[in-house]
Structures are given as C-alpha cells and as structure tokens.
C-alpha cells in the first residue's frame with residue numbers, strides 16, 4: 030500500500046514530461062482510486078499484491094487503463110476542424126491501414142486491426158493526420174466494432190460535409206481468441222458508408238478495390 034501512496038507526485042512529474050495532451054486522464058486521484066481497486070482484484074484472484082513483482086502493478090494497470098481509454102477526453106470533431114482547408118480536389122481521398130487498438134466493452138479485452146477511411150471532398154479537405162487521430166479518439170474507449178465504425182463515419186460526414194464517407198474496419202477480438210469460443214484466426218470486418226459511396230456503385234467498388242489487398 031505504501032507504493033500506492035507515494036506515486037501522486039511522481040504522476041504529476043510524468044504528466045509534464047510525456048507531453049500527454051489529456052492531462053486530466055492522468056489525474057493522480059483517479060489513478061490512486063483505480064489502483065486501490067486493482068490491489069483488491071489481485072487479492073481476489075489469489076495473488077499476493079505485496080510481493081515484490083506486484084508492488085507497482087495496480088498503479089501500472091491504472092495508468093494503462095487510463096491510456097487505453099483516453100479517447101473520452103478527446104473531441105473528434107474539434108480534431109477535424111483544427112485542419113480543414115478549402116481545396117478544389119474532388120476525387121476520393123483514402124487513408125488505409127490505420128492501426129486500431131480498442132477494447133471491447135463486454136470483456137474489457139483488446140480488439141485490434143486496421144481501419145481504411147475514405148472521403149470525397151466537397152470543397153474542403155482535411156489534414157491527413159487528422160483521420161487517424163479521429164480513429165484513435167473513438168477507438169481509445171470501450172467499444173464494439175460496429176459503433177466504432179459508425180462513429181468515425183458520422184464524425185467525418187457531419188464535420189467536413191463531404192460528398193461521401195467510407196469506413197472499413199477489420200479486427201481480431203481477443204475475447205474470441207484467448208477465451209470464449211477460442212477462434213485464433215477469425216477476423217471481423219465492419220463497414221459504413223454515406224453519400225456517393227451508397228448511391229454510386231462504381232465509387233464504392235473503386236474504394237473496395239483500393240483496399241482489397243488488405244482484406245482477408
């Protein structure tokens with residue numbers, strides 16, 4: 030328990046050092062609270078939380094959990110708005126192979142894979158890096174893959190008002206591989222479209238072709 034008490038000030042230093050934008054999520058009080066619960070959980074699973082190897086584990090887990098859910102502190106629409114530029118380009122813009130790390134809301138186990146996101150500009154383009162940032166902002170929460178897919182689509186559509194948005198996500202779910210049904214190789218693919226990706230079959234086909242080599 031001594032370990033839990035002394036890290037409040039260390040935490041503050043860390044916040045300042047790592048340039049982490051979501052300072053509030055590294056709130057020492059929250060970390061302390063989560064840590065003490067994990068201390069009890071370690072006991073509940075039959076471990077000795079006071080043995081050397083586990084002394085800092087509750088704190089580490091609390092910090093990891095905060096990192097893995099820091100998307101709650103982000104405003105994805107603001108991320109997009111921060112870099113929108115007027116541009117005449119009106120062909121498809123595709124950012125593919127965006128790494129996704131999220132946690133299923135049912136088991137708090139990871140699901141991970143790739144997202145492919147495309148849009149067709151309607152007078153405005155967005156800074157390319159902002160697309161993976163939006164993916165992260167929604168992925169770093171407790172999620173189901175379907176909602177994650179829809180939220181990314183809706184955010185881009187509502188904020189940028191493009192002629193269409195397409196999102197395809199393919200992930201492996203640890204809750205299906207390391208427990209439960211224990212299928213090691215299954216991959217779940219979800220998709221969500223708006224505008225021209227729905228109304229124009231050729232556009233959707235072009236998008237699917239461009240990402241085809243990445244789908245299993």
Ligand SMILES: Nc1nc2c(ncn2[C@@H]2O[C@H](COP(=O)(O)OP(=O)(O)OP(=O)(O)O)[C@@H](O)[C@H]2O)c(=O)[nH]1
Pocket residue numbers: 133134135172173174175202204205209210
């Ligand atoms: N639709 C959807 N289901 C998910 C996702 N992640 C996990 N699940 C599923 O959520 C379901 C929860 O079902 P329950 O029967 O309540 O939980 P469970 O007894 O642990 O289920 P099993 O995993 O089949 O052992 C499971 O079928 C999981 O595979 C996701 O992103 N989308």
Ligand SMILES: [Zn+2]
Pocket residue numbers: 133134135136137138202204205
């Ligand atoms: Zn799950």
